Amino acid sequence: MIPAPADEFELTAERFGDYIKLERACSENTKRAYLSDLSIWTAWCRRNSRDPLDVQADAVSRFLLEAQIEGRKKSSVQRLGAVLRSFAKFLQYDGQTDKVPRLAPLPSREEKLPEILNENEIQRIINACEDGTALGKRDRAYIELAYGAGMRASELCGLRLRDLDPGSGILYARGKGDKERAVPYMGAPRRAVEEYIAEYRPQLDKNKAEWLFLSRNGKQLHRETLWVILHKRGAAAGVPAKRLHPHVLRHTFATVLIRNGMDQRTLQELLGHSSIMTTEKYTHLDLSLRDYYDQYHPRAK
Incomplete structure (x- = not known):
């Protein structure tokens, strides 16, 4: 088949991105990830004189096989x-094809348990934030909250001051698909956040910003910045960089609670997982979320 003009494909890809975000209620980050992966398919099709809009089983099988030969991880090929x-x-939904081709089964996903930090490593990272600066107190509050409440980096960046209710020890986070959930934060995390807000955040707030975590210029932090912070403080604490991946604090939070007896359904609600299958990777009566958190998390005391 003659490849479609580049501009025609770009318009289709743009509609596909809108479909992912609006029709499937995915986040902007998920939309970007889908389009990034789609661009790999597009480049392969161009190299092989194929139309990227012609998603046929034989072409997809060749594409995925070559991706494996190139050394991509199974999880990457599966994605x-x-x-x-x-x-x-989507092409069927968009009216560009009559039926969806029967694609070959995807390669099995590698079963990989999430890597976690131990309590000593967490404490060393927290201690490394104590440099007497507003940025150090900000970093401590972020790490305490990421570990103590199990929040995603994007959720932490999106926190506004009005999302926190210190009296009840509850904050309101917006997760994937812009879904809001209540998250308990008590004990050490709440103390760190309150100290940062009362004494140090005003030093960073140049323009009466609504965001909880601010840059040195008083602007909203991006999740990439949080990863940089974790690596910086982790290096100062002597924690190997390979152990400091973006979700390590969230994974550690979940694993600690499971090891201390929390049931999967409650953990699913705390983490904001839409499927219990996602939560089950942390495992081999009904109290409230706050009571569970207070009972099981070591930094809630």
């Missing part, structure tokens, strides 16, 4: 295949 399945369904 590429999943994106193409979604793209093929």
Whole structure:
């Protein structure tokens, strides 16, 4: 098939991005990830004189096989295949094809337990933030909250002052798909956040910003900045960089609670997972979320 003009494909890809975000209620970050993976398919099609809008089973199989030969991880190949399945369904939804092709089964996903930090490493990272500066107090509040409440980096960046209710020890986070959930934060995390807000955040707040975590210029932090902070403080604490991946504090939070007896359904609600299958990776009566958190998390005391 003659490849579609580049501008035609770009318009289709743009509509696909809107479909992912609006019709499937995914976040802007997920939309960007889908389009990034789709661009890998597009480049492969151009190299092989194929139309990227013609998502056929034989072409997809060759594409995924070559991706494996190139050394991509199974999880990466599996994700590429999943994106193409979604793209093929979108092309039918968009009226560009009559039926969705029967694609070959995706390669099995590697079963990999999330890496976590131990309590000593966490404490060393927190101690490394204590440099007497407003940025140090900000970093401590972020790390205490990420570990003590299990929040995603994007959720932490999106926190506004009005999202916190210190009296009840509850904050309101917006997760994937812009879904809001209540998250307990008590004990050490609440003390760190309150100290930062009362004594140090005003030093960073240049323009009466609404965001909880601010840059040195008083602007909203981006999640990439949080990863930089974790690596910086982790290096100062002597924690190997390979152990400081973006979700390590969230994974550690979840694993600590499971090891101390929290049930999966409650943890699912705390983490904001839409599926219990996602929560189950942390495991081999009904109290409130706050009571569970207070009972099981070591930094809630």
